[in-house]
Amino acid sequence: MINVTIDNKKIQVEEGTTILKAARQAGIHIPTLCYFELAGMKFENKPGGCRVCVVEITKDFNGKPRRNLAPACATDCVEGMEVLTHSPRVINARRTVVELILSDHPNDCLQCEKSGDCELQALAQKLGIRNIPFKGAQSTYRKDQTLSVMRDVDKCVMCRRCETMCNNIQSVGALSAVNRGFNAVVAPAFEMNLGDSSCVNCGQCVQVCPVGALTLVDNISDVMNAINDPTKTVVVQTAPAVRVALGEEFGMEPGTIVTGKMAAALRQLGFDYVFDTDWSADLTIMEEGTELLGRVKKVLNGEKATLPLFTSCCPGWVSFYEKNFPDMLDYPSTAKSPQQMFGAVAKNFFAQKIGVKREDMVVVSIMPCLAKKSECARDEFKVNGNPDVDFSLTTRELAHMIKQYNIDLNNLEEADFDSPLGQSTGAAVIFGATGGVMEAAVRTAYEIYTGKPLANIDLEVVRGLEGTKEATVDFNGLPVHVGVCYGLANARKLMEEVRNGNPRGFHFIEVMACPGGCIGGAGQPYHHGNSDIIRKRMEATYREDAGKPIRKSHENPDIIAIYKEYYGEPCGHLSHEQLHTHYFDRSQHVEACGE
């Protein structure tokens, strides 16, 4: 422990503590802008670039004052250090720096998507900035968008969070700083369109952007038009992770479960059928679990089969391996993601059942995710140009819609999902958290393989916010080796390991692109670097699971029914046609970035 004095408060901190954290320990909140941390998730962005958190070191390691102001986020405390966080010199410098940043920032807060959630706005407010003394040139760049992400880099403050996320956590390498000086900005290589780059649309850059430089592609009006069109039957599905986060947008504690209120709100918004992606998550388990057992059995019989099986629910991940591992496209499960399975069932089975033409049905998904917007636009998920899922909205967009429609979510009566695509099990709920798909798959695959009930269905070893986890599950004498990871850099390591001979002998690996899984998705309410929020969403997910009467996918009566009534058996002929997909070599996008 070392002793430091901050604003005349003497405190003891552990060695290696930054001034920023030491000050927080002393109850002093030094403002920051570029600094960003997801504690416990190995994400820390501290380029020391914005210079907002500068402090005055009046006594440094050598007993003398430091010549320049120091960035609190990136300066470690040393024994005997004395620091001032609000001396006249610091206040003047901090104000001047923020004024400078504002002097090169568009003044369109009123219309900005980030308004109210913008960290620069909050900072200007905290410092009470009322005018900007500098008049001068403004950076202007080309606007750009993918199917998921909007880029308005005029607003970029060069915090580099997106870059750190894209490169360190995701290893996607789509974003980095380009140009110099006043023209420096974060962009894809050669300033190409993000959509042409190695970007996988995971959207984590949007989740961490402090300002409105990176935002989502807003589909609210598309959905409103569909609802208002009397010729359309509009079906909505909601992903598992949405219900544990939506409440945050309405002032509820993180981790509040709003499943019932959400269903009620969706009905009030005018959706004709309020269904649940959880239902199709159960379906996914049936297909993917069967596929896993099929491959394992083949290997046990001495036949050729590709192992490990990788999950394919996460469209960011799917895009990632299509772009980076074109030689390994036979590893991931061919099962479609729950969103797309739902769309396929809705526009085939359900449309037929209620006598609505495919073209007259609009399927909307509510997702914690930005990549889902790109996924539903894939050509292979369209029939004659008509997509299985028409529009994908994020949790944040849903919240905007609810607010716009004057619906008071807090005081809504809870409601149930509609039938037949609404009932789900605890196994489907946990899809939202990292490890959840794996756990759900094990619950089902074990029982199908062994024919015996699983004694303890809580597979604790694959839960939690560790980036990569592994476990061995005893399938009645057959040791099944499973791996779980989130963050595409972790996935890349596992893919490379598998490519190099799979030395750990994995049978099944779950990959989610976003921190903590879908609960930390890019479409969720902004967490602003507070990983406790993600943790609470995760806890809520397992709470919801524990409270469900049925917790194994294969025991879902509606799932059993649809196989009986329509698909026959998992991985059967019809399910192959409707519930499975194939992958494409998209490595040219990575090569285009010069990698």
Add this chain to the structure above:
Amino acid sequence: MTKIKTHVLCCGGTGCKASASDEIIANFERILKEKGLQDEVQVIRTGCFGFCEKGPIVKMLPDNTFYTQVKPEDVEKIVNEHIIKGRKVTDLLYLDPENKQHVSDSKHMGFYKKQLRIALRNCGFINPENIEEYISRGGYEAIAKVLSEMTPQDVIDLVTKSGLRGRGGAGFPTGVKWGLCAKNKADQKYVICNADEGDPGAFMDRSIMEGDPNSIIEAMAICGYAIGASKGLVYIRAEYPLAIHRLQVAIAQAREIGLLGDDILGSGFNFDIELRYGAGAFVCGEETALIHSMEGKRGEPTLKPPFPAVSGYMGKPSNVNNVETFANIPIIITKGAEWFSTIGSEKSKGTKVFALAGQINNVGLIEVPMGTTLRDIIFEIGGGIKGGRKFKAVQTGGPSGGCLTEKHLDTAIDYDSLMAAGSMMGSGGMVVMDDTSCMVAIAKFYLEFTCEESCGKCSPCRIGNKRMLEILTKITEGNGTMDDLQELRNLAAVIKDTALCGLGQTSPNPVLSTLDNFWDEYVEHVVDKKCRAGVCKKLMSYVIDKDKCIGCGKCAKNCPAEAISKTNYIAEGHKLPSMAIDTTKCIKCGACISGCKFEAISIK
């Protein structure tokens, strides 16, 4: 066998090469052969002599005749007269601007008299592409001594004791830096030579690499032994093709004779060097930015700590020194720390190479002991101000430095005195200005450079420097206010206080030092809307003296903006009405003035 009686040293540095020194050498070789003198006279292509103002330089030995501004066609004369007849070719000798006498021996030239060449000891003396010449001057004896007689700690102690400080600009004690890297344990360490010379007008490092590449190789090997590194990397800008070539040749030759590679001189010490090319970004001279650039990443600085000594290239402990710093090392080892520490000032030992430029008679590369006064450099070595004009200011340290004035002329310059005076040693740029320089425009010039070269990582440098530049532009265009001066000073202070790296922290220096030393000139621009040096175009107006004008109308014909027309006034003794300039139309091109034979037009 005939004995070689004459050596012709011909400068093969970039500057002289640009003035056809290759052709001069070719002519020498051809004519000597024609005359059958090829065995008696040896022609050597050397590195830079420093006196670039008067290049190409040809030096004849042994009689030390220093020919300046030699043209390829002069060679025949030199051979016939000097070599064959033993008569000096007077009109190629340096003409002393003071007494108008020809000087034949460089030792008697003001330019060389006060110089002490340590880092440049071999430049202009040996053939840099022949390792044997370096060896015969005692080259590689330092590494031999180090490997056979000294422990790594001895080397570090000796360098520390010598008082050598980093020549890249900041002046960090070199031995201490080596010591910091040496104490970090690692399976691989790196010696990095910073050859990313980026100050506008600076070319000391380039000249050393072109003129004496082996000294850098030897020094890097010594450093490698001292810190425990077996790999050396030279980060050099790709726009230095000659320096790259010379280094490549030297490295290949050193490898060939076993002075690089495994088991050097049977000591068991392994060391080798590779070149890494930079794209010529100023910020890559900053050591962390340099390392990132070498790693293939964006060349931008990161926070220190961690220092490169702990985590440098590829995360391994690395020691980064500048070219000139390395050039001093071998001679410090052979001649000893005591010898070196007797040269220079109290806290800055040894010599410093400067690139002398601007409104000065002798432009070139000079090396002087630390503690030499600016007056000696400008008036003795530099030969005073061009055209006998008045000295106004001297800018040291490039874009990171400041402008010093007459009152600083007798300051003995070293790292600390320059810093105290509000400037910097920097890497050694020195630009002398006379009364035709506008100090506001000078500050603006340097800021334009910094804005161009800023990496854009930190907000004060990225946006702050742009805003300062905008304010300066406003002032030079006559739109400045006193509030602007206030804002300029505040911005400069904040940028200095908050920027991430050395580039940003020092970028306000040209502004601050001119504000301090030339406040009146700023006020004149702002209040009187006048530029006394006549540099700021928007503040000038062209005026025709109606009594001098004879009304010939030539100015009106010359004027591309049709801003000049006849008046109704006819001066006494003149027949035609005088002309007048419409200042709202005038574009200040000066075409009228150059056409007027009657000196009737002036700038006000």
Add this chain to the structure above:
Amino acid sequence: MAKIKSLAELKAMRENLQSNLDLREKSNNPDAMVQVKVAMATCGIAAGAKQVMEHMMEKADQLKLGVVFTQTGCMGYCHAEPTIEVKVPGKDPIVFGHVDNKKADEILEKYVMNNELVEGIIPVNYEKI
């Protein structure tokens, strides 16, 4: 080039190479050396100055004397060619006339090495600039 494998080999290499740069090293500080100027105008060359100079350079090397040889124009003693001017550090220059190989040896061995005067001195009859 052969590899240098030890300090001794490096030193040997330097010794061998040193003569290459001798001429330059010497001219770096000529005032500390014996300077011999050989008049090499047409008259001097005609009288064999070139051959004498070569011989004298050989001899100086043999005797391991640090001598700088320079060629110069006509000294004006055309009657006494070949003429050479010898300047020993700390002394005034002396001009010798009718220098042949034998005389050259004598000048080096006697005058330069032992400060004995040798015949053939031409009195200098003008001031040099």
